[in-house]
Amino acid sequence: MEETRKTIKAVLADDHGVVRSGIKSLLESEGDIEVIAEAENGQEALHQVGKLTPDLAILDVRMPEMNGLEVARNMQKSGIDTKVLILSMHDDEDYILQAVESGALGYLLKGSSKDEFLKAVRTVYKGEKYFSADVSRIFINSYLNIKKDKSSSPEASGGNYDLTKREKQILTMLVDGIGNKDIAEKLNKSIRTIETHRFNIMKKLGVNNVVELLKKVEEDKALKDFLSQG
Incomplete structure (x- = not known):
């Protein structure tokens, strides 16, 4: 008999209702992913995560009141062990590095394919890191540049x-x-x-x-x- 997969419970935060609706439909069409709460700003996202302790928080970077990176940092400080996947339209190296420093396990661009998005969700849910190829290249280059700067300029x-x-x-x-x-x-x-x-x-x-x-x-x-x- 085939083993039943555990349902992944997620909180989804994005300040655009149409975007949230599309992402929610995509996730829940898989059958083993449930969006148990939505948020349109960072404060609401942090409240929902603290109250519901989902397996995964999918956070947009740009949101009113508190951005996704601040939500992740506050989760980290509060000891909330919900996994964080940042979903953003921004490929700026500072956002990516700050996401990692904030405890996020994944950073995915909104232009990614459906298959890559679902792969990122499942990878982060398992506690593993996931960065798309473009994001990984930016992250690695930035990390190497930072190390070079620190070593050459104490x-x-x-x-x-x-x-x-x-x-x-x-x-x-x-x-x-x-x-x-x-x-x-x-x-x-x-x-x-x-x-x-x-x-x-x-x-x-x-x-x-x-x-x-x-x-x-x-x-x-x-x-x-x-x-x-x-």
């Missing part, structure tokens, strides 16, 4: 302020008076991506707006020296 100026390489680049541009639109064009990224990076920079440096951010750089000599290192 931290002699009081730390890196927890900023990623991309965040440092964007902060330097902001200090130079370059606006979000121009930064997006220079880095070939969307304005929303730049805005997300700016939000993360302000959060890490403990400021509430760009005026406070620029003031902090002006008054913090160590931070100014850190940015000038290139």
Whole structure:
């Protein structure tokens, strides 16, 4: 007699209702995957995961109130052992690296095929890591570059302020008076991506707006020296 597969219980979070509906239909058509709750923002996702303790949380990166990476970080801090799969349209290396640091086991682009998506869900459910080929290449290249940077430039100026390489680049541009639109064009990224990076920079440096951010750089000599290192 064929062994019955255990049902994978998932919480699905995406701020677009049509996208959620499509993903839910795809998952539940498999027969052994059940979406037990949906969320349209990060706060709701974190609440549902904490209340229902599903096997898997499928999180979009860009959501109101709290983004998917913040949800994953909060889950990690709270000791919630629900597996996390990030599903995003962004292939930005900072998002991918932050997803890994936040405890996510998988990162998949929304343009992936149905078969790859289902493979990612089942792989992450088993506690194994899953990254699509494009994402894996970005991750490996970024990791190697970070190791190279650290080995060639030991931290002699009081730390890196927890900023990623991309965040440092964007902060330097902001200090130079370059606006979000121009930064997006220079880095070939969307304005929303730049805005997300700016939000993360302000959060890490403990400021509430760009005026406070620029003031902090002006008054913090160590931070100014850190940015000038290139």
